[in-house]
Amino acid sequence: MSRLRLISMLAVLVIAACALSLLIGPAQIGPMDSIAALVAGGNEAAMVIMREIRLPRALLAVLIGFSLGVAGAALQGMLRNPLAEPGIIGVSASASLGAVLLFYTGLAGASLLALPAGALAGAAASVLILLAISATQASTITLVLAGVALASLAGAMTSLVLNLSPNPYASYEIIFWLLGSLKDRSVDHVWLVIPLMLLGWAALWASSRTLDALSLGEEGASGLGANIPRARAMVVCGVALCVGAGTAVSGAIGFIGLIVPHLVRPLTNRLPSQLLLPAGLGGAALLTFADIVARTVIPERELNVGVVTALIGAPFFLWLVIRSRRELF
Amino acid sequence: MHVKASNVSVSLSGRQVLHRVDLDLEPGQVTGLLGPNGAGKSTLMRALTGQLACQGEIETGGKAIAVMSEAERATIVAWLPQQRVLSWPISVQSVVELGRLPWHGWRRTMSRADQEKCAEAMRLLDVSGIAERPATELSGGEQARVLMARAVAQDTPVLVADEPASGLDPAHQISMMAVLRKLAGQGRTVFVSLHDLSLAARWCDRLVLMKDGVVAADGPPAKVMTEAVLRQVYGITARIGRDDCGVWLAPLGLTQCEVKDG
Amino acid sequence: MVWFGKRVWTGVVAAVGLFACPVAGLSGPTVASLNVCTDQLAMLLAEPGQLKSVSNLARDPTLSALHERARQYPANRGIAEEVLVAKPELVVTGTFSLHNTTSLLKRLGFAVEEFRYSQSVETIAADIRRMGRLLEQDAKAEAMASRFERELAGLEPLACARKPVALFYGARGVALGKGTLAHSAMLSAGFINMAAERGYEGVAAFPLELLVQNPPDLIILPTTTPGAPALADEILTHPVLKKLRTTVAGNLSRPARLSCGGPFTMQAIHELRTYAPSLPPCRKVPGS
The missing domain is CATH 3.40.50.1980 (Nitrogenase molybdenum iron protein domain)
Structure with missing residues (x-):
């Protein structure tokens, strides 16, 4: 499939998902009225619902899904490991921990920037740890196990910090941090996330040629003139920005970065740089659809969107592991 | 392009691996690097291509490689490592196109000229027929040719290859050496390390033998491949002969001791 | 502890x-x-x-x-x-x-x-x-x-054109519906509980969109714990609440008065009633 056709198809999918997300909600507003309220005006309540509740939610699903897809593709390219993704290898959980540490302990004075700052720091720390582990160990299994250990540790410490908080609601909020949710997000969150993610996407795009060269291994890549330490730094920054910004606003959402690159890779020429944009678009579509499912599958209640992505992603992961036993890693 | 190494010393993990090596590689020649395991062959090659820091000076075409950026160096020297790594099942075509990376930098698309270089390289290594196949599904010999095609597509004046013929059957070994000769004939400086003494003696214009981090012998095969040298460097006895095409030799056995005549 | x-x-x-x-x-x-x-x-x-x-x-x-x-x-x-x-x-x-x-x-x-x-x-x-x-x-x-x-018996109906509608809206979009002490207190104070009217029982998730479609006259928001931040407080600064122009936002000085029943519950009821004069259906028209 040609690259142009792939990207167009995925873009159409994203737009369709977004449109569906805008039209679905507890307040039954007809499609015509919804679009009118979104762009033109008219019924005051409908306008508020569309612009302040549904639009931020749909936009955040697209932005966060895109970032998770791109971050997953970049991590897989950097670590040369098809099982690497921010959720499984503990980057999302570490971002949650960082955010929780800075916010609930009141260290940052409960400022609006405490959450993203903590999340970015947590994500960056985890990527550095994982790069260090993968530098000395070539084995796939070691990396995945290290990531699982990191995710468990981060989850446990998040729970600890929340339980120690003097605020009574804090211990209930662990579900948000570990399983993610896009409920009642506002336009403020969208504005917070956009600059951070743009920087993250730029950093990952800048490293993508070196990721291609790394297909030939580290020696081959440096023989092609690749600056591997710089690419590594770019990937760390890019993943930290993408995953950190998303986690600060929606909690940890996993498996998007695993499923989408795998589904999309066979449709590209498999070079890491060619995978980034399709993985991003696929991630945006997948998260938006998952969010729609989370809102509609049980009437009167909302699931955490991370539950939906896990229900799709965990069996997928298992299937990958089983299938890979027949092939060499 | 001349490659000149002067007084190159490298120590790794506290151990001195190369001792003041001097080397002068000339264009239009296939220079073979031989030596027993642990002689420092890979280390020398890595130092020459700028992968390792070293004491001493290394110049290509009169310019020191230590001051060059990685990108510039990649347009002058193509490095084919010993370990054949392919992380993703990308097509043969994509592998060869990776060789053009140093040339188009920020530009993401390949120009007409890039595509022609790739096609030429693939023709030379006889992999045009398998262009669309995933490189990870090929046999060892085919993979070796594909990776060499990548190095050829890089279109550099200097080509340094670490054991490109290892693990190949005799026919593939010979065709690989024939390709290297052709490249040298185009004016490139070709530097390869080999384990097969007969192959090296027959196909290289010049041989450099290393032992224990120093150059033990340097010159055309006829001069270098003598029983005395083989005894000293490898500790083996061999039958050496000549015919119209060049030198041939067959290792026979180990020497009992190095001083006595064999 | x-x-x-x-x-x-x-x-x-x-x-x-x-x-x-x-x-x-x-x-x-x-x-x-x-x-x-x-x-x-x-x-x-x-x-x-x-x-x-x-x-x-x-x-x-x-x-x-x-x-x-x-x-x-x-x-x-x-x-x-x-x-x-x-x-x-x-x-x-x-x-x-x-x-x-x-x-x-x-x-x-x-x-x-x-x-x-x-x-x-x-x-x-x-x-x-x-x-x-x-x-x-x-x-x-x-x-x-x-x-x-x-x-309790002496509580007079509120001086309003119609019974005002109130809602207890809390952490992460949760409202108090029928069967809670807060609901009973609201009714005694003379309000209609919006969550109960919609059929919600107990502590239930109440969608923000419904709040916008039919805004209540009074919305009781959580009281923050000073020095202890939590995401639950985010609802207090949600842009949507600022857009509800007809709704008065208030909170209870001691929400715990509605956690357990006791004489102090009456104080919570009185506190709810103090919001009445500022609500749209209860505002006195000047001159009447």
């Missing part, structure tokens, strides 16, 4: 109290309360020296209306061991708390009285009287209960 020092102290006092101070002098039995709601009534009705310990939750400002008063009593974690050490003559607890402990205590021969978790204002007076009877402080209890009933 349990203070180990206090535990030892409880044991010592209990031992001393058992052997040194005669139980005579108190007009009623010694009591230990294991449930935050029974704590409230016990603290209000017990005479000095009668109440041996209250649950550790009684010190939590978000659950206990009398959290300051609770500090003067030793705190228990509601486990049988502590009761064994304190040896009260009576144990009061809730029907929904620590069932294992309750049955164990009964088996060990303690007198245990269980109170149902009071979900409506109508049962508060009866609960006060019952606690008074158990603690043998009948006069005090009667006075408290009568006053409560008088005030």
Whole structure:
């Protein structure tokens, strides 16, 4: 499939998902009225619902899904490991921990920037740890196990910090941090996330040629003139920005970065740089659809969107592991 | 392009691996690097291509490689490592196109000229027929040719290859050496390390033998491949002969001791 | 939070109290309360020296209306061991708390009285009287209960064109519907509970969109815990709430008054009523 056709198809999918997300909600507003309220005006309540509740939610699903897809593709390219993704290898959980540490302990004075700052720091720390582990160990299994250990540790410490908080609601909020949710997000969150993610996407795009060269291994890549330490730094920054910004606003959402690159890779020429944009678009579509499912599958209640992505992603992961036993890693 | 190494010393993990090596590689020649395991062959090659820091000076075409950026160096020297790594099942075509990376930098698309270089390289290594196949599904010999095609597509004046013929059957070994000769004939400086003494003696214009981090012998095969040298460097006895095409030799056995005549 | 020092102290006092101070002098039995709601009534009705310990939750400002008063009593974690050490003559607890402990205590021969978790204002007076009877402080209890009933009966309908609609909206989009004490309090105060009207029962997730479609006249938001940030506070700054121009936002000074039923619940009802004059259907038209 040609690259142009792939990207167009995925873009159409994203737009369709977004449109569906805008039209679905507890307040039954007809499609015509919804679009009118979104762009033109008219019924005051409908306008508020569309612009302040549904639009931020749909936009955040697209932005966060895109970032998770791109971050997953970049991590897989950097670590040369098809099982690497921010959720499984503990980057999302570490971002949650960082955010929780800075916010609930009141260290940052409960400022609006405490959450993203903590999340970015947590994500960056985890990527550095994982790069260090993968530098000395070539084995796939070691990396995945290290990531699982990191995710468990981060989850446990998040729970600890929340339980120690003097605020009574804090211990209930662990579900948000570990399983993610896009409920009642506002336009403020969208504005917070956009600059951070743009920087993250730029950093990952800048490293993508070196990721291609790394297909030939580290020696081959440096023989092609690749600056591997710089690419590594770019990937760390890019993943930290993408995953950190998303986690600060929606909690940890996993498996998007695993499923989408795998589904999309066979449709590209498999070079890491060619995978980034399709993985991003696929991630945006997948998260938006998952969010729609989370809102509609049980009437009167909302699931955490991370539950939906896990229900799709965990069996997928298992299937990958089983299938890979027949092939060499 | 001349490659000149002067007084190159490298120590790794506290151990001195190369001792003041001097080397002068000339264009239009296939220079073979031989030596027993642990002689420092890979280390020398890595130092020459700028992968390792070293004491001493290394110049290509009169310019020191230590001051060059990685990108510039990649347009002058193509490095084919010993370990054949392919992380993703990308097509043969994509592998060869990776060789053009140093040339188009920020530009993401390949120009007409890039595509022609790739096609030429693939023709030379006889992999045009398998262009669309995933490189990870090929046999060892085919993979070796594909990776060499990548190095050829890089279109550099200097080509340094670490054991490109290892693990190949005799026919593939010979065709690989024939390709290297052709490249040298185009004016490139070709530097390869080999384990097969007969192959090296027959196909290289010049041989450099290393032992224990120093150059033990340097010159055309006829001069270098003598029983005395083989005894000293490898500790083996061999039958050496000549015919119209060049030198041939067959290792026979180990020497009992190095001083006595064999 | 349990203070180990206090535990030892409880044991010592209990031992001393058992052997040194005669139980005579108190007009009623010694009591230990294991449930935050029974704590409230016990603290209000017990005479000095009668109440041996209250649950550790009684010190939590978000659950206990009398959290300051609770500090003067030793705190228990509601486990049988502590009761064994304190040896009260009576144990009061809730029907929904620590069932294992309750049955164990009964088996060990303690007198245990269980109170149902009071979900409506109508049962508060009866609960006060019952606690008074158990603690043998009948006069005090009667006075408290009568006053409560008088005030409840004396609540006049709000001076509004129609009954105002109110909603308790809390952490992460949760509203209090039918069957909660807050609902009962709202009705007594003269409001309509928007969540109950929509069929929501108990503590239920209430979509923000419905709030926008039919804005209530009064929305009661969570009271923040100073110095302890949580995401729950985000709802207070959500842009949507600013867009609800006809809705008055308020909060309760002591939300715990609606966690457990007691005389203080009346104060919460009065507090709700103070918002009435500022609500659209209740604003006096100038000149009338």
